[in-house]
Amino acid sequence: MSALAPAHEALTILIADDSATDLLLLSTIVRRQGHQVLTAANGREAVEVFTRARPQLVLMDALMPVMDGFEAARWIKQLSGEALVPIIFLTSLTDSADLAECLDAGGDDFLAKPYNPLLLAAKINAMDRLRRLQATVLQQRDLIAKHNDYLLHEQRVAKAVFDKVAHSGCINAAPNIRYLQSPYALFNGDLLLAAYTPSGDMHVLLGDFTGHGLPAAVGAMPLAEVFYGMTAKGYGLTQILREMNAKLKRILPVDMFCCATLLCLSTDRRVVEVWNGGMPEGYVLEVTTGKRTPLASRHLPLGVLSAELFDDRTEVWPVALGDRVFLLSDGVLETADANDRLFGVERLQQVFDANREPDRLFDDIEQALVAFRGEARDDVSMVEITLRSGLATRATGPLYADSGQSCPRDWSVNFEFRAETLKRYNPLPYLLQLLLEIHGLRAQSGALYSVMAELYSNALEHGVLGLDSLLKRDAQGFAEYYRQRNERLAQLDSGYVRVQVQVVPNGAGGTMTLRIEDSGPGFDVEKVLAQPMDIDRLSGRGLGLVRQLSRDIRWSDGGRCVCVEFSWEALA
Amino acid sequence: MVDVHLDPDVLSGLQEVMEGEYPKLLETFLDDSQKRIEALRTARDDAKALGKIAHSFKGSSGNLGAVRLAQLCERLELESGEPTANLEALVDQIDHEFAVVKPLYESERQRFQV
Numbered sequence: 001m002s003a004l005a006p007a008h009e010a011l012t013i014l015i016a017d018d019s020a021t022d023l024l025l026l027s028t029i030v031r032r033q034g035h036q037v038l039t040a041a042n043g044r045e046a047v048e049v050f051t052r053a054r055p056q057l058v059l060m061d062a063l064m065p066v067m068d069g070f071e072a073a074r075w076i077k078q079l080s081g082e083a084l085v086p087i088i089f090l091t092s093l094t095d096s097a098d099l100a101e102c103l104d105a106g107g108d109d110f111l112a113k114p115y116n117p118l119l120l121a122a123k124i125n126a127m128d129r130l131r132r133l134q135a136t137v138l139q140q141r142d143l144i145a146k147h148n149d150y151l152l153h154e155q156r157v158a159k160a161v162f163d164k165v166a167h168s169g170c171i172n173a174a175p176n177i178r179y180l181q182s183p184y185a186l187f188n189g190d191l192l193l194a195a196y197t198p199s200g201d202m203h204v205l206l207g208d209f210t211g212h213g214l215p216a217a218v219g220a221m222p223l224a225e226v227f228y229g230m231t232a233k234g235y236g237l238t239q240i241l242r243e244m245n246a247k248l249k250r251i252l253p254v255d256m257f258c259c260a261t262l263l264c265l266s267t268d269r270r271v272v273e274v275w276n277g278g279m280p281e282g283y284v285l286e287v288t289t290g291k292r293t294p295l296a297s298r299h300l301p302l303g304v305l306s307a308e309l310f311d312d313r314t315e316v317w318p319v320a321l322g323d324r325v326f327l328l329s330d331g332v333l334e335t336a337d338a339n340d341r342l343f344g345v346e347r348l349q350q351v352f353d354a355n356r357e358p359d360r361l362f363d364d365i366e367q368a369l370v371a372f373r374g375e376a377r378d379d380v381s382m383v384e385i386t387l388r389s390g391l392a393t394r395a396t397g398p399l400y401a402d403s404g405q406s407c408p409r410d411w412s413v414n415f416e417f418r419a420e421t422l423k424r425y426n427p428l429p430y431l432l433q434l435l436l437e438i439h440g441l442r443a444q445s446g447a448l449y450s451v452m453a454e455l456y457s458n459a460l461e462h463g464v465l466g467l468d469s470l471l472k473r474d475a476q477g478f479a480e481y482y483r484q485r486n487e488r489l490a491q492l493d494s495g496y497v498r499v500q501v502q503v504v505p506n507g508a509g510g511t512m513t514l515r516i517e518d519s520g521p522g523f524d525v526e527k528v529l530a531q532p533m534d535i536d537r538l539s540g541r542g543l544g545l546v547r548q549l550s551r552d553i554r555w556s557d558g559g560r561c562v563c564v565e566f567s568w569e570a571l572a
Numbered sequence: 573m574v575d576v577h578l579d580p581d582v583l584s585g586l587q588e589v590m591e592g593e594y595p596k597l598l599e600t601f602l603d604d605s606q607k608r609i610e611a612l613r614t615a616r617d618d619a620k621a622l623g624k625i626a627h628s629f630k631g632s633s634g635n636l637g638a639v640r641l642a643q644l645c646e647r648l649e650l651e652s653g654e655p656t657a658n659l660e661a662l663v664d665q666i667d668h669e670f671a672v673v674k675p676l677y678e679s680e681r682q683r684f685q686v
Binding site for chain 1: 582586589590593596597600601603604605624627628630631632634635636637
């Protein structure tokens with residue numbers, strides 16, 4: 001008889017009935033169905049047996065002496081906590097109020113007397129299914145909670161490690177940076193980095209990795225390392241971009257990449273150099289005119305193209321003191337309202353137009369987003385950098401642990417960089433590293449780098465490429481200047497820049513002479529030096545800066561050769 | 573006949589379910605019922621107590637196929653809530669009915685005892 005066949009797993013079933021006949025009959029039926037049976041003659045006994053033996057299912061007579069089935073059911077339900085212990089009431093009650101009381105007390109089903117073994121087996125099986133379902137749900141809930149705790153823990157650890165890397169820059173220290181980012185932006189794939197270069201320029205990166213959670217955060221670490229390491233060593237945007245792209249291309253899976261805007265803001269040179277691959281348009285906000293120059297995406301994101309196909313061309317824009325560069329993540333533009341409409345560029349422009357107090361721009365944008373969507377999002381990143389004078393901060397460079405005993409004291413070296421090299425290689429970081437071998441010069445590394453960078457770019461741009469610095473007088477000419485620079489550099493097939501470094505000891509100190517020579521036509525040194533500083537800064541050769549920073553500067557060979565000296569005293 | 577004392581189908585069903593335990597079930601029922609008959613007699617003047625005993629007796633006699641006995645118990649259970657009912661007469665009828673079925677169960681038990 002199939003109804004008497006054992007259920008797919010034997011259960012321990014408690015039967016509580018004060019009628020010895022019914023108890024014997026029922027326990028025999030249930031035992032024949034393959035279950036283990038515990039019995040109780042009244043409610044109190046039932047609660048006692050339940051507490052002791054924890055049966056999985058209870059068959060409970062409603063009316064019993066000492067303690068009735070209703071009260072016993074309430075106790076058992078309370079004792080079983082979150083687990084489902086089904087209670088089937090055994091009853092010859094027919095009054096619906098009485099039946100309702102069974103349910104109120106926690107009963108899950110009824111079995112009417114006289115007993116029908118088939119029906120009983122079916123009910124036990126049905127209740128067992130429910131019991132298992134509940135147990136599975138509880139188990140999965142606990143598992144999910146456990147996984148979630150684990151995940152949060154991992155994220156906290158990852159964030160702590162990452163913060164150490166990410167905050168090694170100047171994002172929080174620089175007085176001219178304002179930014180808005182969720183503390184867990186890392187796990188939205190948003191990345192914001194900033195650092196000073198050795199010459200006192202500032203590099204800023206706003207990136208957005210595809211995806212969310214840990215996978216999105218994983219790529220951030222090597223990107224930050226490349227950004228900080230190369231910026232501190234004096235690499236330019238193009239080298240840093242190439243390295244970042246190559247690294248991400250190598251380590252990320254194909255469906256992962258990083259949209260990024262990388263910029264170099266130079267107070268000394270009053271320019272911002274920008275590369276945007278896949279990020280929303282940023283803006284240069286001119287303080288005097290209110291004009292907005294968009295910094296549009298011209299490239300594919302980092303980590304997509306191979307090194308051969310990667311395009312590292314940057315755009316350069318003039319900026320004045322007080323001008324602001326504003327970057328944002330797509331979380332701003334893709335904020336959607338209840339009808340799935342996106343916030344979009346136009347609404348952002350309206351906020352810009354309506355903004356009266358530049359310092360409140362972030363608040364205005366946030367308010368607009370909240371008003372549009374009805375609530376704030378946590379994946380909105382914005383950063384704004386203001387060009388301010390007097391920012392003398394430079395990269396401090398790595399800390400050296402050596403005593404200086406083994407540093408080279410009397411030497412010279414000559415380089416000649418020819419056309420094919422000038423096209424694609426920036427020798428400055430290499431030269432800087434070489435010069436920092438000189439213990440006594442490390443304190444001046446910033447000035448040294450600035451001077452070297454200025455003189456090298458003069459030799460390349462005005463000397464070898466023959467570009468006219470007067471072009472840079474206005475914004476239009478400025479763009480033209482950089483267009484011509486790229487064009488001539490690409491076509492370059494002859495010419496050179498020679499660099500000579502000579503170090504001679506002088507007591508405990510010493511002197512370093514840097515000589516840079518180019519293959520260009522030279523220039524009228526007297527005339528250029530006679531120009532006022534301000535004109536020089538925008539359109540000249542940046543020589544004012546060089547003269548400020550170095551003790552001695554001399555030109556020879558009709559302006560084709562320049563020589564500067566740095567000296568140092570004995571170290572304390 | 574309207575008044576069935578004992579349902580033979582129920583008994584054969586029980587016999588199938590209980591197998592070797594069948595005589596013991598009958599014996600338990602007889603003991604149990606004897607106690608309930610005595611309890612009914614004792615509680616003659618207590619309508620509420622009568623109702624409870626009748627309810628329980630109804631269940632076990634129903635399970636054992638004592639159709640008429642179960643019907644009488646149900647009547648007693650129902651009428652115990654009515655102030656005008658003649659409960660004593662019903663208790664007597666139950667007493668009488670049990671006296672009728674008792675020997676039937678006893679002979680059934682003996683039939684299966686070795």
